[in-house]
Amino acid sequence: MSLPQDCYILLSYINTKLRSGADLEDLCYDNDISFADLCKKLEGIGYIYDKNKNAFVKGV
Helix, strand or coil: CCCCCCHHHHHHHHHHHHHCCCCHHHHHHHCCCCHHHHHHHHHCCCEEEECCCCEEEECC
16 A cells, blocks of 8 residues: 555554554555655644654644
């Protein structure tokens, strides 16, 4: 399965996987996307990765 192209759907998809216990590095590897590329894409809509929450959250 390929990742959703729409950034907001991608955000929802990734955060759902993370809430289900997925590891972000494994998720990136399994979907053939680098962590940096994923972060850059989601930063484009104002979200950053919060390691403590293990989720992408609205940036300040």
